[in-house]
Amino acid sequence: MKKIFxxxxxxxxxxxxxxxxxHDIRKYVKREKKKKLEDAKMTYWDFDCKVGATPDTAxxxxxxxxxxxxxxxxxxxxxECYVEILAKVVDKPIKEVPESSEYETES
Structure with missing residues (x-):
């Protein structure tokens, strides 16, 4: 969405x-987040945003x-206010699994 409000x-x-x-911005973002992702378990929607009084100063x-x-x-x-919001698909960060050696007891 590129719009001058x-x-x-x-x-x-x-x-x-x-x-x-x-409200219009939140409604747009909510609509974009509802769109299907190819791999919903590994990706999510993120947004690139620009805002300013004019497109040049955004x-x-x-x-x-x-x-x-x-x-x-x-x-x-x-x-007037220029707002630019571009949706993009981003990979979810991989969670670190704690090493099992921390939980082992010494004998």
Whole structure:
């Protein structure tokens, strides 16, 4: 999703407009996560995100920080916000199995 959201509306309070943008982003992510994975046991959906006042000034952020960055853009007084979210399939990290020698008792 690459989209420019308007952060102002004559008929709505600015906070409600921002909450609407956040809702649209969460709805998009939820829809993307529902898509089938070829190997669901070994992979999961991850997202590459950019956010900024314009596409040129957008900076790369982690998905967890995306909503906080929207608040930051709003605080700068911008009337529009550019959001780019690209879904990608990522391998799950392999869990380390503890060595059995730690649990053996000496005789």
């Amino acid at each position: 308007k952060l102002t509306d004559e008929k709505k309070h600015e906070d409600r407009v921002l909450e609407s943008v956040k 900076k790369v952020v982690d998905f967890d920080e995306l909503i906080k960055e929207l608040d930051t853009v709003k605080e700068t007084g911008a009337t």
